[in-house]
Amino acid sequence: MGARKQKWTSREEAALRAGIAKHGVGSWRVILTDQEFSSILSCRSNVDLKDKWRNMNVFSTESGSMNKGRTATKKNRATPKRNDHSMAISTVASDVDDEIVDEQPIASVSSEVWNVLIPKKSRSRLNNIILESVKNLNEPTGSHRTTIANYIEEEYLPPGDFDHILSANLKDLTTSGELIEVNRNYRIAPAPGSMYSEGRSPETLLLEDIQG
């Protein structure tokens, strides 16, 4: 009644990302039954995971090409194919590249995808990941850039030249006040108005809705 639409918490999103990183895209049921995430995602169904993952990867909606053409509504996603539990997100990059140009080695594509497909619109997406990482690392004194980079590379995906992108975004987040930098360490900034969320331990912290 109160919440017909149950918004996804950043914790659930993190669990979903981690689950995909470990089990691959499409293994929603497996992720759901994994003891690591089953507790967090207990309220979600396998279909919910799929839908959420789709909504998380909204690329286009760019200027102009808001095509609603019924004929050959390509978009992304091509072959579900059983990918190994190593790439996961790279699969998304691969089929996107599949649409744009010809086939290219994924290794070179992944960084390109991040540079080309991410530029301004999805800046908040990357920042979201950064905030997520800092929050999940939960270092009392804050986390160093290399630590953050390492976490993101492990947990999400590893573009080659990701380092300088991270630096820019960290600076951006610090400027905007979302992160606080102390001695080259970054930590989540305290909430503008409220303290911790109600009933939430400092572990969970805040930042449920940073999307704005």
Added chain:
DNA sequence: CGTCGGGCTAAGG
């Protein structure tokens, strides 16, 4: 049974 893509619609901008 699970996954997938399309579509609907309540919220928020």
Added chain:
DNA sequence: CCTTAGCCCGACG
């Protein structure tokens, strides 16, 4: 108004 995001539905294996 328009975009977004959660959810539902039918199809397919």
